[in-house]
Amino acid sequence: MRRLALSAAALLCCSGAVAALPTAATAATAAPHAAATFTDDFDGPAGAGPDGSKWNTETGDNVNNHEREYYTPGNANAKLDGQGHLVIEARKENPGNYQCWYGRCEYTSARLNTSGKFSAQYGHVETRMKIPRGQGMWPAFWMLGDDIGSVGWPNSGEIDIMENVGFEPGSVHGTIHGPGYSGSDGIGAGYTLPGGQAFADAFHTFAVDWSPNSVTWSVDGHAYETRTPADLGGKSWAFNKPFFLILNLAVGGYWPGDPDGSTPFPSQLVVDYVHVTTSNTTPPPAGTHTITGVGGTCMDVAAASNANGTPVQLYACNGSNAQAWTVGSDGTLQALGKCLDATGNGTADGTQLQLWDCTGGPNQKFTPNAAHDITNPQANKCVDATGQSSANGTRLQLWTCTGTANQKWTVN
Template sequence: MTFSKKLLLALFLYVPSLAFSQEFLRWADEFNGTNLDTTFWEYQLGDGCPNLCGWGNGESQYYQKSAVVVENGLLKIKAKKETIGTSFYSSARIRTINKMDFASGRIEVRARMPIGRGYWPAVWFLPTENYYGIWPLSGEIDMLEAKGQEPTNTYGTIHYGARTPNNKYTGTTYTLPSGSFASDFHRYGLIWKNDTIKWLVDDVVYSTKTRASLPEFWWPYDRNFHCIINMAVGGNFLGYPDASTPDTATMQVDYIRIYQNPSEMFISGPAAVMRLDQQKEYYIQNLAGATYTWEVPSSLKIVSGQGTSAVKINWGLRSDSIHVNLTYNGKTTRISRFIQALPDTCAGLVDNAEFIKSIYWVGSNGTHKSSLTNPTKDAVNGSNLANRYYRNGATQYDALTLYSDLIHHAKDFEEGKLVLKMKLYTTAPIGTEVNINFENYNLAKSDYPIGRRIVVQAKTTKTRAWEELTFKVILRPDVNMNEGSIDQLVVLFAPNTSNADVFYYDDFAVEETPCKDLANGLNTLEEQAKVTVYPNPFSKELYIESSFVPTKIEVVDIMGRVQAGASGLNQLNTQLENLPAGTYLLRIYNGEQAVLKRILKTTNGYE
């Protein structure tokens, strides 16, 4: 077996198939030795207590090193019925965290599953950083999961969404056409790209998930993850062993291989930044022997990391693209990403529930739904979509918790340099208070006021009609917490009441006071020239009204790639009809400066 696996590896390295001709093998464990290679793996031990007893799923096993065996070219994880503390089985769980982390690629595992009710083998991936927050906010990718009582089935799933109990998942069950996953080895595959994940068994694609699969939430699969291989026993997913369950079971893994393709790698980091944000970190996969040359426009500055896989950037005023030239094995690949600088103007939107998304629901006492039909279009809010919240009248301080990858600092809001605004439609009476707390999630687990840096407030002046609320600082509960550690906005509609009304909210905006001036090098062209782009959304053609004649017009996708460009609108429109549906940035140049407009391309007329 050892010889055949080395031969197979050589074939993958030197005679790649046409479909994967740009791939290279980044890492593999063929399990050819006699011990687990702790250069790349570490053990997770115990029953999950005290912080995660039962490993969060009501599992019955106790993980220990002795349940891992490497022999005859195989990794074997052996579960055994025995009492250890309050656990009734022993088993093993290993992971590659901080030893082999990756984002994107083609992962292949050849494995054989155990049989028996309650045995739960899996190969899966968790985020290394928890950048977006605790599980499941930062995501989970289950490459394969099996139920010992269903030997012909395997499961491929992603987890995401709001905090428990509002977490979400979507997945697919694959059933073998013949045989079972316990009777022989099978090849499990995962193809992970910037906005798509595909699951395979024996080269058959059986499931595909995209950004569109997560309509209410962000796509968290854009940062480093690590691999976990384990066999749990019992739990919420599959139930528990019974009298038919064998006392022992073994999960066998022949190999794990991770291939990567430079042309499909992506830059990880915030999709949006505040204007003039400092020290924003972006990175790409850290490949041994590779060289990295980062490029940014003149309005941005790389303050550290040039020549490495990770840089920190001081931002300017404009949305723009950043680039890295990755040279590996003598070939250079240029990878780009477009980053939104928000707000676009001195009083611009940072989220509108449609194509500007930087604020997301992560938890609530009441009932929340994102991006629903606007209940009443009017002169204040004529947009198609808005977010809806039914307040829980049984909760005195009903809390709607929002996550923003944009607002992390409270100081400028405290000092009045930035002002938060929001449009609201409600059935609540005039004079209803709306508070927004700038909080740190971990600190705010403690009793008030810990973890609440500032509270801003507005009061309604209308009922059953849209209005724009302007929030002012009313409290500074915890002045000792770090003003740059904000990771959640907690909205309290009608605090300290039993109100059960409905609240539609939309169009978060941040106003800069005073507005910075171009004479000081800090303004945007759009503040000098009124530019109108219509229709938006569009299906075939665009029209532009402006106070200047554009010298160049470009359409840029979310990765910063120019998808269409011309010196005039007529020439541009000939390219737009075949443009895929999606959100783009329209760059309208007047010499070296550009006006930036977000546009939404549809496929079936105006929406």
Template sequence: MKYILGCIFLLQFYSLGAQCPKLIWSDEFDGTELNKDKWSFQLGDGCDINLCQWGNNELQWYTSSKENLEVSDGTLKLIARKQNVQNRSYTSARIRSLQKGDFKFGRIEARMRLPVGQGIWPAFWMLPTDNVYGDWPQSGELDIMEYLGHEPNTVHGTLHYGNSWPNNASTTKDFTNTLTGFDQDFHVFAIEWSINTIKWFVDGYLYSTKSTNDLNGLRWPFDQKFHILLNLAVGGNWPGNPNSSTAFPQIFEIDYVRVYEDLDQPSIAGVTSIKAGDRQTYQILNLPTNAKVDWIVPPLVKILSGQGTDHLQVEWGSGPGRIMVNLTTDCIQSKLLQLEISIKPELSRSIILENFDQSPRIKKISSTGMLSRDIPNPGTNSINASNLCGKYVRSATQQYDVLAYDIEDIKSAADFISSTSKFYLDLYTDAPIGTQVLLQLENKNQALPANYPIGRHSRYMVTTTKQNEWERLAFHFLDKPGNTVSDFGVNQLILLFASNSFTGHTYYFDNFDIYTLSNTVGIQSIDIPKALKIFPNPIVDQLSLNWDGNETLLSAQLYDTTGKQIRNVFPRAKRLYTWTLADLSKGSYIIKLIFDDGSHFSSKIIKD
């Protein structure tokens, strides 16, 4: 089954439109057997090559049986089954193009539909044909697409490199489809690989770029020939093992694998997470000359301008959706690029930490610079019309100036990492535009000036866009410096103005607040589910969803407090849906519901 739109075979095209891209290797899987001129099987559990359980504690035994690999109806199917072979409890398939398809640079892509289930681990990746720089990972590993079956909306692109295990290194980035899982339909996963840069794409959307600068001075081994691997693993260190919810057989289906000599093929660009009602522009990069462009938007999205061009401006409606563009050129008659758009959760102020008009919820412990309270506002505007504010003069003699507070209102710091809670601050400063302010959550009993990162939980950052003018800033998660403080162990907050500098600017601040997720998120349609009930909460085994209306529940998604999606089901239910969550670990979660009228709802739930 080739990728067909309007019954027309799809090819790629060159970005300048002067010539079509050069396809140098491909397998369309149009036959009934695996093409042995292009692929070889890898069999067993890896012990024969001194890599037992393939180095990851995987549970499968790879075979060449038609029960585990099938070519039919235009696709390749790698099939994992629960059956005992040798000393393993599962069978599956793994193939590679070694010595039959070895490549150095170019565009490598495949169109695939992924399986779903706990402990299921399909991958589309590359290894060096010759270990020029040494054994793994010194000569590199290039993961075009990896996926965990219990996270059906997310794929990962990774580079492995560095010194021999256990001193190996990696750099990775994931991509999440917010509306539908990758098990629901075919998607195109690709890299564009040049001498010192690798780019990752999903359905024509560039989501990650890695270069020699990302390897922290370690050797860039991706300048040699690599070959392609396709496999479907069961269990392992990363996905964990299957459980009672995992259905077998599992099928990893591949429509085609193609390798092009040319880079810079057309891609779609734009913001993927927006607010309801936002105006946004989406763009086609590397559009060939004389290309015909047809944008397709969801029903609740209004096209303002740009239909038929490489720039489309839209006004977004109340719900999430998918932006698509169909391209036609001299080389092809149809190519579809697409991008799923999510609606940002609506946060509302829940805690006023300090506004200089009432008693603060935070208590100053110490400061490197000079803090003054209840100072007249240096310049009222529409952002801040208060009479009083705080004033902090940074110490120009200190590289790391610290303003520290006691705080008792952080129930779970993970909420700030997942952006279900955020810190907001009004700021007025004479510091230059682009100055950064860090907010760090700590445990004061562990964090000492000389023992960083011990005692530090997480860091958040804002960057100024105004000078000598008030602006409202939202702190965004930056990183987790250490792992010694639990999500529930934060009792200290510090602000670092222009950290790692010797500057003495003045910072006026006000309305230091915590915002949290509203019970209803982005619901603006008059046809939203009426009297929506989620019960019981806390839950034990089952969660019931009940609403008074004709809306169809399209998707129910569950996120942990780090923002990672851990469940996604597609009930297509009306009025009532019961979700079995007996195997869910105890703790706090966010449930997100999406209905067919574009309305959606998010709320916190607790599992006992």
């Protein structure tokens, strides 16, 4: 958690918002729990600006983070390349004689948001992009609560889907901010590419799967972090409401530090697409449910036994009590009076799932989300049918979330 380890870690741009934001979204905004889709593939002629029906272009500087850039209007620093990409370009220039908190601005860049044009509550939020390299570069894809105009930041909540600081070319960060856990106290984690790769070398996908009381981050389909209210130490969870999107490329600031002689200019954040798929799903109602998985089979307690250590498996759905699961308000999944349990408090791939006396431990917390995953927040892993099998008796386990069919579950 490199961001939290930095004594001077800054707020992201939110607290120094450089353009007035609407206090409420327009009629195009997705209502809570309503299905909605946002798609921008950035198709259009080279040189055209971002689609004004989808994006606002913010202008100004940001004193709160001590960033060095001035965000320009129109298509000055954000334009289509004619090949299906949006290019946000940071330049070491100031042809408009813009003034920043430190005097005449040294750099220009761009920042876009969807406030008043699109927001959503829950679902899958994804972008594919190629980030710039270089000391002082700070690209980000993130979200703010729609109510920021009335409640302010950090009460609005902030979900940072992807941030990179140039001195960490192979790492990105996913973080939440809210009341009592904002700025350098934000709660998050990092993801590092294997083998010394740099994110600037290729396009990568960055996403969150967001559902009631749960946010899971992924890079190129590899889930690396899940956050729930249990991570907040009793502080308020600020993420069960509509949020809007933000794309920006900052230059300098407390966290990344300023550019130096090694930093290439112009630097480009190249965005292939932004896709948001929301869900009609709401938290499962009180009562018992069947949970179906791959092949239409059911999550089942072997031999309908409630003895501690009884395997949890897949089995043909039969309506028995061994397949009747209660989704507890405490994050548990219960059957036959006992809890779904990760054996031995394990968090490794292959940790088998069993039935056990309910203890309140983190190995008994499971979160169904809008993407039809069931995650164990402690392990940051998904409930998985071993070997991608749907055969009767297939043992269930924890495994790194891959998005494959053997990790998809429907709470009926």
